[in-house]
Amino acid sequence: MLLGGNSFTQDTTKSLAFKNNRPFINSPYFYRPDLGHQIWQQFKLIQEANSGDVLAQHELGLRYLMGEGMAADTAYAVYWIKKAADRKLAPAEYNYAILLINGWGVEWDPFAAFKYFREAARAGMIQAQYVTGVLYTDNLIVKRDMNYAYYWINKSSSEGYEPAEQIIGQIETKISESVVDSIRSIEEDSDTKIRDADTDSKTNLSSPVGLVFIDFDSIGDTVTTLTDSMLIADLHLTISDSLARVMEIDSMKNMSDLVSSEIVSLLSSLAENGSPEAQTVIGQLYERGVYFNKNEITAATYYLRALRTDSPKAPYLLWQLNKKPGFINKVEDEVSNNNPEAQFVWYGLTSTTYDNQLVMSDAIALLRSSADNKYIPAMIELGLNYYTGRYIKEDFAEGLQYWKEASLLGSTEAAVRLVAASLYENEFGIDYSRSVKDLMNASDNGSVLAQVALSYCYENGIGTEQSKSEAIAYYRMAAQRGSQYAYRELQRLYDEIRPADPEFSLN
Numbered sequence: 001m002l003l004g005g006n007s008f009t010q011d012t013t014k015s016l017a018f019k020n021n022r023p024f025i026n027s028p029y030f031y032r033p034d035l036g037h038q039i040w041q042q043f044k045l046i047q048e049a050n051s052g053d054v055l056a057q058h059e060l061g062l063r064y065l066m067g068e069g070m071a072a073d074t075a076y077a078v079y080w081i082k083k084a085a086d087r088k089l090a091p092a093e094y095n096y097a098i099l100l101i102n103g104w105g106v107e108w109d110p111f112a113a114f115k116y117f118r119e120a121a122r123a124g125m126i127q128a129q130y131v132t133g134v135l136y137t138d139n140l141i142v143k144r145d146m147n148y149a150y151y152w153i154n155k156s157s158s159e160g161y162e163p164a165e166q167i168i169g170q171i172e173t174k175i176s177e178s179v180v181d182s183i184r185s186i187e188e189d190s191d192t193k194i195r196d197a198d199t200d201s202k203t204n205l206s207s208p209v210g211l212v213f214i215d216f217d218s219i220g221d222t223v224t225t226l227t228d229s230m231l232i233a234d235l236h237l238t239i240s241d242s243l244a245r246v247m248e249i250d251s252m253k254n255m256s257d258l259v260s261s262e263i264v265s266l267l268s269s270l271a272e273n274g275s276p277e278a279q280t281v282i283g284q285l286y287e288r289g290v291y292f293n294k295n296e297i298t299a300a301t302y303y304l305r306a307l308r309t310d311s312p313k314a315p316y317l318l319w320q321l322n323k324k325p326g327f328i329n330k331v332e333d334e335v336s337n338n339n340p341e342a343q344f345v346w347y348g349l350t351s352t353t354y355d356n357q358l359v360m361s362d363a364i365a366l367l368r369s370s371a372d373n374k375y376i377p378a379m380i381e382l383g384l385n386y387y388t389g390r391y392i393k394e395d396f397a398e399g400l401q402y403w404k405e406a407s408l409l410g411s412t413e414a415a416v417r418l419v420a421a422s423l424y425e426n427e428f429g430i431d432y433s434r435s436v437k438d439l440m441n442a443s444d445n446g447s448v449l450a451q452v453a454l455s456y457c458y459e460n461g462i463g464t465e466q467s468k469s470e471a472i473a474y475y476r477m478a479a480q481r482g483s484q485y486a487y488r489e490l491q492r493l494y495d496e497i498r499p500a501d502p503e504f505s506l507n
Contacts (some may be wrong), residue, residue, distance in 0.1 A: 017214075033156075034194075036074040036318065041069070042069050042070055045059060045060050045063070046060060049080060051144050052417070053087045054084050054087045054092070055084075055089070056083075057080045057081075057084040057087075057089075057092070058080070058081060058084035058085075058089055058091060058092040059094070060076075060080045060081075060398060061076070061077045061078070061079070061080030061081035061084065061092070061095075061379075062077070062081070062095070064080065064140035065081070073242055074104065074105035075105065077105060078096075078099060078105045078106050081095050081096045081099065083139055084096075084285065085097075085116060088119070088123070090096070090119075090120040090125045090128065091120070091125065091233070092129045093116045093117070093119045093120040093123070093125075093128070094116070094117065094120040094125055094127060094131075096116050097112075097113040097114075097116035097117040097131075098113075098122070100112050100113035100116065101113035101114075101117075102469055102472075102473065103467075103468065103469025103472065104484075106467065108201035108468055108469045108472060108475045108497075109321040110140070110141050110494065111497075111498070111499055111501070111504050113141075113142055113217075114135055114141045114142065114504075117131050117132050117135065121152055122187070126155075126156045126159045126160075126161040126164070127161065129152045129153070129155045129156035129159075129161075129164070130152070130153055130161055130163055130164045132147070132152045132154040133148070133149045133151070133152030133153030133154075133156065133164070133171075134153070136148040136149035136152070137149045137171070139491075139506060140490055140494045142503065142504060142506075143189075143505065143507075145507045146171060146174040146175055147176060147179040147180050147183055148183055149171055149176050149179055150168070150171045150172060150174075150175040151180055151183045151184060151187070153167065153168055153171060154168055154172075159226040166233075176453025185312075189445070199234075206317060212463035214421060225414070226313055226316060226317065227252075228253060228254045228255050228284075229252075229253045229282055230286060230313075231255075231277075231313065232249060232252050232253070232255075232257075232258070232281065233249075234277040234280070234281075234313070235247075235249055235267075235277050235278065235281065236249065237277055237280075237477075237480055237481050238270055238275040238277045238278060238446045238481070239270070239446070243266075247263055255281070255284055255285060255288060255290045255291055256292070258281070258285070258290070259290060259291045259434070264285070264291055267282055268282065269445065270445060270446035271302065271305075271446075271448075272411070272412055272413065273412045273413065273416075273442055273445040273446045273447045274309060274408060274412070274413040274442070274446060274447040274448060274449055274450070275445075275447065275448070276305075276306035276307075276309045276310070276311035276314060276448060276481065276482065277311070277446075277481070278446060279302045279303070279305050279306035279311070279314070280303065280306045280311055280313055280314050281315070282302050282319060283298075283299040283300075283301075283302030283303045283317060284299070284317070285308070286298045286299040286302065287299035287317075287321060290477055296321060296327055296330060297330060297331060297334060297339075297341055297342050297345055298341065300318060300321055300322075300345045300348070300349075301345055301348075301377055302320040303315075303317050303321065304318065304344070304345065304348040304377070305353075305377055307348075307352070308381070308384075309448045309449065309481075309482070309483065310448075310481075310482040310483045310484050310485070311481075311482050312482040315352070317353070318348075318349075318354065319354060322349060322354045322355065328349075328355060328357075330342075331346050331349070332346070333344055335366065338369070338373075340369070340370040340373040340374075340375035340376060340378060341370070343366040343367065343369050343370040343375075343378070344366075344370045344375055344377055344378040344381070346358065346363065346365065346366055347363040347364070347366045347367040347370070347378075347381075348364075348371075348381075350363035351363060351391070360386075360391055362390055364385075364392060366410050367381060367382050367385075368382065371402065374409060376406050376409055376410075376411045376414070378484050379402045379403075379405060379406040379411075379414070380402070380403065380406050380411065380413060380414050380417065382402050383398075383399040383400070383401070383402030383403045383406070383414070384397070384417075386399035386402065387399030387400070387421070396421075396425070399421075400418065400421060400428070401420070403415075403417050403418050404418065411441065411477060412445075412447075413447070413449070414436075415442075416438075416439070416447050416449050416450050416453070417443045417449065419435050419438050419439060419450075419453065419474075420439075420449060420453040420456075422449075422454075423435060423437065423453055423456060423457060423462055423463075426455065431463075432457070432462050432463030432464075433463045433464065434463075435457075435463050436454065436457050436462075436463035436464045438496070439453050439454050439457070440454065448478050448481050448482075448483055448486075449479040450476075451474045451477050451481075451483075451486070451487050452468075452474070452475070452478050452483060452485060452489075454474045455470075455471045455472075455474040455475040455478070455486065455489065456471075458471040458474065459471035459493075460470065468493070471493070472490070472493060475487075475489050475493070476490060491495075
């Protein structure tokens with residue numbers, strides 16, 4: 001999952017310490033300089049925090065964190081927020097857990113974060129209930145337990161928290177009502193009573209700390225449909241919130257809502273950078289003939305490209321397309337006409353075992369022919385096969401050569417693969433700091449591969465300062481988007497610091 005962005009969700013537009021007791025001055029004749037008032041307010045806040053006022057302690061910590069009214073100081077922020085959290089103030093527990101799970105100003109400790117999130121959830125804080133439920137789904141901190149996940153997310157959903165409402169239906173199909181009833185009895189009748197959260201924690205804030213529910217097992221034979229709104233919603237994983245607002249993604253429910261040249265141009269750019277979410281959406285546009293002329297073979301190409309970066313939805317879309325009457329015949333007809341796109345698609349259908357008419361050697365021959373005709377997706381795929389030794393004999397140099405040629409033809413995805421390869425192979429004479437900048441740009445433009453490579457850079461201090469928390473953040477972003485490799489790397493990093501506490505055993 002599943003942490004992204006450097007924003008906090010706690011509302012600090014008003015002081016928690018003073019919001020209910022500020023003096024009301026109704027005379028228009030008195031002048032109070034704003035700076036003087038801020039200094040006085042800051043002095044009073046520090047005074048009340050030092051006197052033990054838990055609300056003031058939390059508010060002071062947030063102000064130090066964000067540099068509101070005083071110089072930003074993460075160390076002081078952590079000190080005061082933790083102080084309030086340890087005194088059982090739910091918003092402080094939640095915010096301190098955010099710091100812990102991100103490694104912001106404190107050593108990264110997702111296991112301690114889980115305990116603070118759960119305490120805030122028990123206090124009735126809907127955001128914390130959502131997060132606690134999500135953490136029961138990813139099998140990283142605690143063992144996956146969909147019954148506990150449902151219990152907490154359902155509590156949050158029942159209070160109208162939108163992120164919880166969006167996923168509760170997916171989780172509901174995976175639970176045992178009797179087990180959930182038992183959990184409810186344990187949680188609500190235990191020695192640790194459900195506490196009443198501070199009123200401010202009830203505000204319906206945006207989705208917290210970037211955590212989202214991703215079920216790697218949900219896309220498969222059991223899937224019966226993927227709606228337009230599901231595919232469009234996935235675009236949030238590849239574009240910034242500000243861009244999502246400009247595109248009005250939240251108001252779009254159907255593929256027909258995307259038919260503006262500006263939006264399609266943006267989606268095409270994201271797809272060429274390696275965004276599986278944009279690739280699946282463009283595939284749908286081609287498959288249905290929305291905006292583009294209908295072209296099922298081109299649609300299949302986009303699904304295959306998304307599938308290569310572990311898109312959780314592209315395999316199902318490709319399978320459904322493959323089952324359409326006459327689709328395979330179209331592919332065969334175009335292959336007989338030496339269409340390089342169709343050659344790539346038939347290779348792809350064979351490599352995924354969606355079509356078994358060809359042996360793999362014949363499929364590779366089609367891929368080579370497509371690549372020889374400078375069809376960029378085929379060049380990238382053939383390069384990957386050489387680089388990994390999949391289907392053909394491993395040859396790093398040959399793989400890199402195909403990517404170089406594709407990059408020279410304008411492929412940003414191939415360029416990202418070249419940068420990543422130079423990092424993993426520890427090539428000499430490379431400006432790794434420039435490589436990191438290139439990867440950050442590619443990540444901002446939708447590349448899952450760039451996010452994985454950035455994780456590697458941060459974990460090992462290549463081209464940038466070593467930072468496990470940043471490595472975790474990028475791995476989690478990529479895992480949210482379906483990357484199985486990123487998820488396995490997350491498991492490794494969590495296991496390296498997993499405490500002996502039985503609660504955190506995954507066995």
